[in-house]
Amino acid sequence: MTNFPASPEKSPAFGHTSGVKNLQRWSIAGSLAVLALMAPTAVFAQAAPAVAPADVAAPPVARPQPNAPPRRIAPPPQLPALQAAPPAAIPPAPAADPNAPADPNAKKEPSVEEKALRGVVAIERAGQPLSLGAALAGDGRILAALSPLGSGNDLEARFADGSVVRVKLGHHDRTWDLALLVPQSGRWTEGLVASTRDPLRTDATIRSFAMGAKGKPSVSQMVIRGRKNLLGADDATLANAFELGSRISPLDLGAPIVDEDGRVVALLGRGCSPNEGRPCTPVAFGIPINAIRSFLRTVPPTAVPPAAWLGIQGSSEVGTFAKGVRVQSIHPDSPAAEAKLKGGDPSVSDMIVAVDGVPVTSPEQLAEVIRTHAVGEKVPLTVFGQGKYRQVTVALRQAPDPRAAPKAPPAHPAELPTLGDAPPPTQARPRADVLDRRR
Numbered sequence: 001m002t003n004f005p006a007s008p009e010k011s012p013a014f015g016h017t018s019g020v021k022n023l024q025r026w027s028i029a030g031s032l033a034v035l036a037l038m039a040p041t042a043v044f045a046q047a048a049p050a051v052a053p054a055d056v057a058a059p060p061v062a063r064p065q066p067n068a069p070p071r072r073i074a075p076p077p078q079l080p081a082l083q084a085a086p087p088a089a090i091p092p093a094p095a096a097d098p099n100a101p102a103d104p105n106a107k108k109e110p111s112v113e114e115k116a117l118r119g120v121v122a123i124e125r126a127g128q129p130l131s132l133g134a135a136l137a138g139d140g141r142i143l144a145a146l147s148p149l150g151s152g153n154d155l156e157a158r159f160a161d162g163s164v165v166r167v168k169l170g171h172h173d174r175t176w177d178l179a180l181l182v183p184q185s186g187r188w189t190e191g192l193v194a195s196t197r198d199p200l201r202t203d204a205t206i207r208s209f210a211m212g213a214k215g216k217p218s219v220s221q222m223v224i225r226g227r228k229n230l231l232g233a234d235d236a237t238l239a240n241a242f243e244l245g246s247r248i249s250p251l252d253l254g255a256p257i258v259d260e261d262g263r264v265v266a267l268l269g270r271g272c273s274p275n276e277g278r279p280c281t282p283v284a285f286g287i288p289i290n291a292i293r294s295f296l297r298t299v300p301p302t303a304v305p306p307a308a309w310l311g312i313q314g315s316s317e318v319g320t321f322a323k324g325v326r327v328q329s330i331h332p333d334s335p336a337a338e339a340k341l342k343g344g345d346p347s348v349s350d351m352i353v354a355v356d357g358v359p360v361t362s363p364e365q366l367a368e369v370i371r372t373h374a375v376g377e378k379v380p381l382t383v384f385g386q387g388k389y390r391q392v393t394v395a396l397r398q399a400p401d402p403r404a405a406p407k408a409p410p411a412h413p414a415e416l417p418t419l420g421d422a423p424p425p426t427q428a429r430p431r432a433d434v435l436d437r438r439r
Contacts (some may be wrong), residue, residue, distance in 0.1 A: 006053050013211055024155075035265060050409070062389050065367065067105050067301070092127070115151070116192060116219075116262035117136045117217060117254070119191045120160070121133040121160075121176075122158040122215045123145075123155060123167075124157070124158055124423045125150075125155055129211055130148045130149060130150075131148035131250075132254045132268075133255075134256040135190070135191035137192055138187075140190065140191070140374075141170070141180055141182055141408040142182075143179070143180060143267060143292065144178075144179045144180075144255070144271050145255035146172045146177050147177050148251075149169065150251050152169035152179070159188050162235075164385075165184065165185050166185065168182050170302075171295075171303045173295050173298075174180060175233050176232060176265070176287055176291050177233070177269035178269065178292065180296070182304065182305055182347045184375065185306075185376035186376050187373075189375075192256055192258070194289050195236070195259045197259050197261075197262075197265070199259060204260070205283070206222045206224055207220065207257070207258050208222040208256070208258070209252070209255040210255070217255070220246075222244070222257055223245035224243070224245070224257075225245045225319075227242060228240075228285075230271040230272060231272040231274055241287070242257075242286025244286055248284035252284075255268045265288075265289055266286030267286070267292060271283075290293040290341065306399075308370050308375050308398070309396065310366075310370050311336045312327050312330050312336045312341065313326075313328050313329045313364065314326050314343075314352070314366065315328060317351060321387075323351075323361055324352050324353040324433060325360055325361070325365075326346060326349060326350075327341055327342065327343040328344070330343045336394060339393065339394045341381075341383065348385075350383045350384070351384045352382070353384050355370060355379060355381055355382075356369075356380055356381075357382075373396055375397050376396065376397065377395075378395050379396060394417045396433070
C-alpha cells in the first residue's frame with residue numbers, strides 16, 4: 001500500500017514547507033504587481049512595437065525570477081522644448097508664360113497713341129465739326145489752326161470723354177495760322193507737351209490725327225519730307241516749315257503731329273507753296289515747335305479762363321469749436337446763395353472751414369483755393385453753423401461783369417403805345433373849346 005502523508009494539522013514538517021511556499025508565492029505576486037504598475041511607463045517611454053500578423057507566433061514571455069533584484073526602469077527621455085519654426089521664405093513669383101492666355105479681366109495699358117489721343121480736341125460750331133486742336137498739358141487751353149474757325153464766334157470744344165464746352169478765341173497769329181482757344185468752363189487735365197526730338201531723323205516714327213466718324217479723332221500715319229519756306233497770310237514768309245508727304249483733310253487742320261513718345265513736334269496748319277511765275281498753291285504744312293513757342297509768348301494776360309466765383313464776403317474767425325471764414329454777406333445771384341449758405345449775424349451765419357478738404361482760415365486763402373477750381377465744377381465745402389458741421393456742394397461759375405448796366409424793369413403794358421399811333425395827349429381840352437365848336 002502506498003502511504004500518504006498525514007494532513008498538515010497533524011505533521012509539523014509539512015506545516016513548515018507550506019509556509020515557505022506561501023512566502024514564495026507572495027513574493028512572486030508582489031514582483032508581478034510591481035512590474036504591472038511600471039509597464040505603462042516603459043511603453044510610453046519607448047516606441048510602440050509593431051503589431052505582429054495573426055499567423056506569426058508571439059515570442060515567449062520571460063517569467064521573472066523569484067529572488068532576482070528588481071529591474072530599474074530608465075526614466076522617459078525628456079522632449080526638447082518647442083521652438084517657433086522660422087518663417088518660410090516667400091517663393092518667387094513664377095515667370096510670366098508668353099504662351100499663356102491673356103486674362104480678360106486684366107486692365108490693358110494704353111498705348112502711346114491712345115494716351116496722346118486723350119489730348120486731341122474736336123472744334124465744333126452748332127454741333128458741326130470744323131477742325132482739330134491740342135489741349136496744353138497743365139493749362140487747359142487749346143492750340144488750333146486759325147483758318148478753319150471763320151469769325152471765331154460760337155465755338156465749342158469736344159474733349160476725349162465726349163464733354164462739350166464753349167470756347168473763346170483768346171489769341172491768334174494769321175501768319176502761322178495759329179489760334180489759342182480758351183474754355184469758358186471746366187479744366188481738361190490730359191493735355192500734350194512739346195517734344196525735343198528731331199522729327200526728320202531716320203529712325204523717327206511720326207503720327208498725327210484725323211477727324212473720324214461723328215467728329216471723333218483717330219490716329220493716322222504722317223510723313224514729313226523735310227523743311228521748306230512757305231508763304232503765310234499777307235504773303236509773310238514761313239521759314240523752315242515742315243513739308244508733308246501725306247494727304248490732309250481740311251477737317252484735320254489744327255491736329256498735333258507727335259513722335260514715338262506722344263510728344264508734339266508740330267501742328268497742322270494751312271499755308272501757300274510759292275510757284276515761280278504763277279499763283280501759290282494752298283498746302284497743309286507742319287507748324288514747328290519753335291514757332292508755337294514764340295506764339296505762346298505773345299499771349300495777352302486777358303486770354304485766360306474765367307475765374308471761378310463763390311459770391312460771399314467774409315472775415316477770419318477763430319471760435320471755440322472751429323476756425324475759418326465767417327460769412328458776412330452773400331450775393332443774391334451766386335453759387336453760395338444757390339447752396340443756401342447763411343450770412344449775417346454770427347449767431348446764425350455759417351463759417352466755411354474747408355474747400356474740397358483744404359482748410360481755409362482767411363478770405364484771401366478762401367479766394368485762392370476757389371481759383372484753383374474751374375467754372376462749372378462742383379466743389380464740396382465744409383461748413384460749421386448752428387453748433388454742428390455739415391457739407392455743402394456748390395457749383396462754381398463766373399462772376400458777373402461789374403460794368404454791365406442793370407436791366408431796367410419792363411414798362412407796364414398799358415404805358416406802351418401801339419405802333420403807328422400818335423403819342424397820347426398830355427391833358428384834355430378845355431370844355432370851352434367844345435362849346436365854341438358847337439356854335
